[in-house]
Amino acid sequence: MGDTADGLQPVPEPSLDEQIAVYQREFQDLDPQVEKVVSALSRLNRRMNVAYGRQTAALGISNAEWEVLKALVISGAPYRMGPSELAKQLGLTPAAMTHRIDRMTAEGLVTRERDESNRVRVIVELTAGGRSKWLDAMRAATIFEEDLLQDLSTEERGVLGDMLTRLLDRVEDLQSRN
Amino acid sequence: MGDTADGLQPVPEPSLDEQIAVYQREFQDLDPQVEKVVSALSRLNRRMNVAYGRQTAALGISNAEWEVLKALVISGAPYRMGPSELAKQLGLTPAAMTHRIDRMTAEGLVTRERDESNRVRVIVELTAGGRSKWLDAMRAATIFEEDLLQDLSTEERGVLGDMLTRLLDRVEDLQSRN
DNA sequence: TCTGAAGACTTCACAGCTAAAGTTCGACGC
DNA sequence: GCGTCGAACTTTAGCTGTGAAGTCTTCAGA
Secondary structure (H helix, E strand, C coil), X not given: CCCCXXXXXXXXXXXXXXXXXXXXXXXXXXXXXXXXXXXXXHHXXXXXXXXXXXXXXXCCCCHHHHHHHXXXXXXXXXXXXXXXXXXXXXXXXXXXXXXXXXXXXXXXXXXXXXXXXXXCCEEEEECHHHHHHHHHHHHHHHHHHHHHCCCCXXXXXXXXXXXXXXXXXXXXXXXXXX | CCCCECCECCCCXXXXXXXXHHHHHHCCCCCHHHHHHHHHHHHHHHHHHHHHHHHHHHCCCCHHHHHHHXXXXXXXXXXXXXXXXXXXXXXXXXXXXXXXXXXXXXXXXXXXXXXXXXXXXXXXXXXXXXXXHHHHHHHHHHHHHHHHCCCCCHHHHHHHHHHHHXXXXXXXXXXXXX
């Protein structure tokens, strides 16, 4: 018996267009143009996360930890944020944030201390080591990202960034009105 | 003392451009155009997953389960796949797939049986109920997706789909060569 | 000053994933 | 035939996340 043992084909991974063609057969009122955009977005993101994951793993941190480092750097000097603030930005529950900060503190990437001027609050602060890890990850990431966009001209990059920003505004708008 | 208790601002969520501006201060050789594209992609995807999650939750299934239903439908009639095939497509380990199939079998979304022609293999098959859930989720999803893209003209949608597809091809190429 | 309410974080119980070891079956060489 | 290898799935242990309850602190009003 050959490759296809009756019920199960190998199916390595259907191409985007194949996938959409099947969807159209199964679900008539589907706009293939819309579906192509959202399917590509979703696949692209999964692939990119895999790529980032490999890079951060090579640096001895996890993708999750890199997210925290990024948020702290983005907050600007002196690189301090509260756990719930971090949690909100990363889309996590405060409980998960507590655990992540535990781990990152143990690894020396951040410090955690009580805010003495308001003892309910906790201040998470980036350490020099954490900042240096961020830099390393950033260098690797930008190389990958430049590589990813290499086939797009400068104009195309601008157009793409603009359209994605508009989608982002739109989805934030949709979500704020519940 | 006002809003800003020394070290901690409220910072609801920095806009994309604010974020990139800070990045540029902290990391000189950053191409803001590239960064805008990748940051928008990442944020957009997170928001979209939240939206999908709400919709599938309203139907009584999880996002994870919806992914499985989609893969089975995409495989075409008779909607059968092996666990490891599914795992590969969804980017999961076989172990995770086993658990998901356990749950989905218990919920009547799929059936699991041994392939009698090759008793090492297992066949996961979509049930009528599972197919109907897929349809419900699909209806909700297309409404949301159409809504999301509403500000883009038909031409723009085409251009966006095309550019994203090129990025996808590129990232797959980068990953296949390890 | 005391009390109640609200906010910020942590703790607890549990769900879902990964990595690695285990099980079962089929294929191949002797 | 028989033993071994390899493939496909499952099982187990441990990690990371969620939701809900708990603790500690601050603030406003009696």
